[in-house]
Amino acid sequence: AGHNPAALVKPDGSVQMIEASGTPLGILPGMEYKAETLGFSGGSRLLLYTDGLTEVFCEEEEFGCERLVEAFKEHEAPDAGVILDSLWERLSSYSHHCPQVDDMTALAICHLDPFQQESSNA
Numbered sequence: 001a002g003h004n005p006a007a008l009v010k011p012d013g014s015v016q017m018i019e020a021s022g023t024p025l026g027i028l029p030g031m032e033y034k035a036e037t038l039g040f041s042g043g044s045r046l047l048l049y050t051d052g053l054t055e056v057f058c059e060e061e062e063f064g065c066e067r068l069v070e071a072f073k074e075h076e077a078p079d080a081g082v083i084l085d086s087l088w089e090r091l092s093s094y095s096h097h098c099p100q101v102d103d104m105t106a107l108a109i110c111h112l113d114p115f116q117q118e119s120s121n122a
Contacts, residue, residue, distance in 0.1 A: 004051055007069045011043030011113070015073055042113030045083070047072045052102035056091045063094050072108070080108040 006018040018038065023031060040046065049068065056063040071090050075083045084106055091104070 004049055004054065005065070006049075007047045007072055008038065008040070009045045009047075009073050011041060013073065015069055017069075040111050042111055043078075044111045045072070045078075045080075046109040047106065048109075049106040050103055052100060052104035053087070053091060053106060055102055056095050056100060056104075057098075058094050058096065063091060067094075078110045078112050080110050083108045083110070 003020060003024050005020070008016040008018060010016065016038070018036075020033075047069070054063055054065050054068055068087070071087055072083065075086050077083055077086075087106065087108075088104075
């Protein structure tokens with residue numbers, strides 16, 4: 001229930017954008033939201049984020065949703081912390097390390113497949 005679409009990267013590398021069914025959560029009292037069930041199989045990754053990530057600028061050009069999703073998709077590490085660190089660095093580099101004026105919040109969720117679970121336990 002936010003205004004930015006979440007990005008679900010599936011094990012085959014395809015991306016499904018998950019659009020909100022209403023205004024951002026908590027903005028208007030009494031809102032009703034549609035619930036959906038999506039598959040989240042082993043090897044899938046999900047990115048939820050605020051618009052501060054897409055509204056990072058390099059001069060007049062915005063980083064944008066497309067670049068953010070591509071940066072998330074290309075990072076294959078099954079470690080959410082590593083992925084987010086990489087995204088923060090990419091955004092900072094894009095803006096030439098200029099301070100940002102909007103909030104920047106992101107949550108990455110990785111569903112480890114059995115092979116990834118064994119590797120992370122080693």
